[in-house]
Amino acid sequence: MRKKEIKEIKIENMKYPNISQGYDENGRLYEFKGGVLGQRVRVKAQKKNKIRVKAKYLELLEHSYLENNTSHCPNTDICGGCAYQKLAYETELMVKSMMVKDLIRENDIDIEGDIRINQAPKNSGYRNKMEYTFGDRVKGGELILGLHRQNRFYEIVNPIDCNIIDEDFNTIRSEVQKYFRERKTSFYHKNTHEGLLRHLIIRKAHYTGEIMVVLVTNSDESFDEIRKKLFVNFLLDIKTKGQIVSVFHVINDSVADAVVVEDIKLLYGKEYITELMLDLKFNISPFSFFQPNVYTAQKLYQKAFDLAGVDESMDVLDLYSGTGTITQVMASKAKSATGIEIVNEAVDKAWENAKLNGIDNINFLCGDVLEEIEKVGDQFDLVVLDPPRAGINPKALEKILKIQANKFVYISCNPKTQMENLKDFIKAGFEIKDFEIFDQFPRSRHVETIALLTRDEK
Missing domain, CATH: 2.40.50.140 (Nucleic acid-binding proteins)
Structure with a gap:
């Protein structure tokens, strides 16, 4: 060979x-x-x-x-979570903007005017969720609660002073690591599939300061009710700027190196944390989706609202609506808003949040857009699209293009698949009237983009 x-x-x-x-x-x-x-x-x-x-x-x-930023994270070269730690933020924005513009040119897409990249209001301490793994740096080494090392499946990095997360995340992670080290608690080994500790998830609502902690273990009976209570008491004694209001325990016996929820139990406090966005409240449960950067998400959703030009005479359709964040933003001004989402838990959370905000001119359907779109008809004034990274299913897009709306707002977390979909819109007689880039994930390679599409009057 x-x-x-x-x-x-x-x-x-x-x-x-x-x-x-x-x-x-x-x-x-x-x-x-x-x-x-x-x-x-x-x-x-x-x-x-x-x-x-x-x-x-x-x-x-x-x-x-280009790598002249001296205030980067100490784990920059081994963690792999942030590609652009050593770039000045202005340079990072330039590189991201250049790549998206090249992508537009490669797809031969014509966009009116200059393409703007919106910088993040905060490029450090912005993430509101982290998922850590229990493991070790070297075989037989001491327990580490951290992140997978780049290109090393078994090695875990101790992410000291991670600068894209709120300081409370660093504090809780470090104290939990110390807690289980002192008790010599076993962690899950991927090769033998033995050991108690698997993951720790932390979520924080930045505007309210509420914190949720989720401990994931296997079903080892040694982690009994007494040990659970001791762990909760330890967490509540940690000095944080925010307040821990929710603690869950998840059992996961799956061999997959991922959080698989086989059983979940609330050990302390509320079943959710509450975050604020654009004057609305959102309850976030352990595994419900919520934008990881609320600061940039607010700017992105406000831009979507502004581009849409929503007024009280308009009926809005929000496809791939998730937990209904954009649906509610549109419903706050529109005649009505309807969201379609395939994940049942997300739809339940959407209804809950709409009730929390006192919004009643709203409806949510649970199911595949490909099937559900036929149930709502084609008489809408505006359609909002925010599909998953894979983009829009071609068969679903055929049906979407038959909706009578003259205005579409397309938000994407993957400009590459968005370009493929935009070409289909152009073939169907649409023009791209506005296109902007939002730096939703500073220090990483990813961005979000938003496009306003209107029917060509010709």
Whole structure:
């Protein structure tokens, strides 16, 4: 079997969201995931054709001239959670904007006016949810509660002073790690599938300061009611700026390296935390979806509302509505708003939040957009789209394009799939009247985009 070539490559271009490009000494193009513009890296060739070589990132050899931010996280080069820690924030915005604009050009999409990138109101301490894993850094090492190391399945990084999360997250994680270390509590081993501790999830509502903690273990009976009460008392004694108002215990015996909820029990406090957004209240349960950066999400949803030009005469359809955040924002001014979402728990939470906010000109349907869209008819003044990363199912898009609305607002967490859908809108006679980028995830490679589409009067 022919040995795969290992090459040193300088990254000369980047494609959204995470594809680096560079050339070897023979002028052959290499593409691989990872890296930052200007870095010199070592890669291993995987697949070749006449045009390019698909490769695997191995290691960093030389930092980029762009990496001049000295206040970065101490785990930058091993954690892998944040690609742009060493870039000045202005440089990060430039790189992200450049990649999205290149994506638009590659898809031959015509957009009127300049494409603006909206910076995040906060580029540190913004995340409102973290999921940590119990493990170790080296085989047989002491317990670490942290994040998976980049390209190392078994190794866990101790994320000291992580700067994209609120300080309460760092405090709780560190104290919980210390608590279980002192008690020499076993953690789950992926190869033997033995050990008690698996994950710790922390959620915080930034505007109310309410904190939720979720401990995930296997079903080991040694973690009995007494140990659970002791753990809750320990948590409540931790000095935090916010207040822990909810503690859950989840049992997960699945062999998968993920949080699989086989049983869940409230150990203390409320079943949810409450967050504020655009003068509305939202109750967040342990596993309900809520935008991880409430500060940028507010700007994004306000932009959607402004582009929509909603008034009291309009009926709004919100597809892929999740927990109904945008649906409620639109309903606050519209004649009516209807949301369609496939996840049952999200729909239940949407109804609960609408009731909490006293909104009654609203309706939610639980089911696949492909099927449910036929039940609501095609007479709407505005359609809002916020699909999952995979974009809109082609068959569902065919039905969406038949809705009589003259205005669509398309929000996307994946501009790559959004471009494919926008081409279909253009073929169907729509024009892109506005397009903006929002930096929803500072220090990471990801952004969100929003497009206003109107029917071409011609």
